[in-house]
Amino acid sequence: MLETIHLYHTNDLHSHFENWPKIAHFLNKKRDIHKQNNETMLLFDIGDHADRFHPITEATHGKANVELLNRLHYDAATIGNNEGITFAHDDLDTLYDHATFPIVLSNLYTELGERPSWVVPYQMMNLENGMSIAVLGVTVFYEKFYELLGWQIKDPFQSLLETVNQVKDQADLIILLSHLGITDDEIIAKEFPEIDIIIGGHTHHVLQKGKEMNGTLLAGAGKYGQYIGHISFTINPHKKEIVQREAEVYPMEEEVEYCEETASWLNKEMVKSESTLSEVVAVIDKDLPLDWFRESPFPQLLVQALLDWCDGEVAMVNSGMLLEPLLKGPITKKDLHRICPHPINPCKVYLKGDVLKEVIVQAREEKMEHLQLKGLGFRGKVMGRMVYEGIDIQTDTLEDGKQHVTEVLVHGEPINPEKTYAVATVDMFTLGPLYPAISHAKEKIFYMPELLRDLLAWQLAKKP
Secondary structure, rough: EEEEEEEEEEEEOOHHHHHHHHHHHHHHHHHHHHHHOOOEEEEOOOOOOOOOHHHHHEEEEEEEHHHHHHHHOOOEEEOHHHHHHHHHHHHHHHHHOOOOOOOOOOOOOEEOOOOOOOOEEEEEEOOOOOOEEEEEEEEEHHHHHHHHHHHHOHHHHHHHHHHHHHHHHOEEEEEEEEOOOOOHHHHHHOOOOOOOOEEEOOOOEOOOEEEEOOOEEEEEEEEOOOOOEEEEEEEEEEEEEEEEEEEEEHHHHHOOOOOOOHHHHHHHHHHHHHHHOOEEEEOOOOOEEOOOOOHHHHHHHHHHHHHHHHOOOOOEEEHHOOOOOOOOOOOOOOOHHHHHOOOOOOOEEEHHHHHHHHHHHHHHHHHHHOOOOEEEEEOOOOOOOOOEEEEEEEEEEEEOOOOEEEEEEEOEOOOOOOEEEEEEEEOOHHHHHOOOHHOOOOOEEEOOOHHHHHHHHHHHHHHO
């Protein structure tokens, strides 16, 4: 007799808890239905569930996220870069202390090259019909960032080669939880035909009906809990093979009902988190105004903090990193978290003068200042004007009616195109296509685990 296995998956929630009560109701309802029908249901998370932009995640160091997964009886999860490189070493090392599900992750190791106690390279699941499923997990290869936090991250493809060889003779089905992104998932489908299903995340792709490649089914359910992924596969337990498989996603916006218990729990956690973050970190005697498109005091304080923290020669950061002005009086962790929620770290890059000038000119373009960026750790609304410390720029309005950079001065002297400058800035600029000249810089120094709001607290505390 043929049997149907139902596999549900979430990925890249990024602590968007507004959708979670609906998700909880939906999954609990599905679990009840499958139980009544004597069908097996599996539930996996593919990482980036925890994002420090949310006060609950910030105050609980992600442990509230783990409790939410516990309450829905997840069968396994892997981690994303938000769990892996935005939490301090000890916070990640204890994040899953009370998890009731395995963390499947084969390419993360301690500094000593040992596997952390809280991960397994794969998880074998034995079904009642005698079939066995091997669940594998890998996360994105941000080698330098993990190293700075006291971890070793290994090449996920090499890691997969090892784990696939370990399980292929003992598993009837192989499922991969991949926080690598759709491009790498497609490569894996071509290079590892032994893997039957790849459930993906990181690039927030939505595969409405899945994608078949080289005999492997790829799946992905977007971001922020906007969708729940579902894969059903019909199996012949006697032949121990898949007869049919289908993938789909369920949009949560169409769900009307929600789990009141989950909503109530989140509300209580929010109250507790706000209390935890109420610690005063500084007291200031005057307002710090903010303007995203003109020079203003608050961004100037942030860029000065970057310069001092990174011991740079000059510094640059976009005003959009700050979401609100800072008012005089006591400043709490909650204030700084609300105003600067990004999981973004300071860094120092070494740029020749001609390259630095190229970046400055690009940053002053209207389209860059008004860019509504999504991703790269940025949790703001708009990039805003770039502000500098140690750099002065002169502009002029030309025939096109727009302001253009006409001269760049470094500490009062014309920028030297051949000199290399130590530029304190943010790691976001090193990660993507925003400023290729920065992302391609050969020498970069990252400062972790401190986030920009930690630098603000430090800078404000030392102000007279």
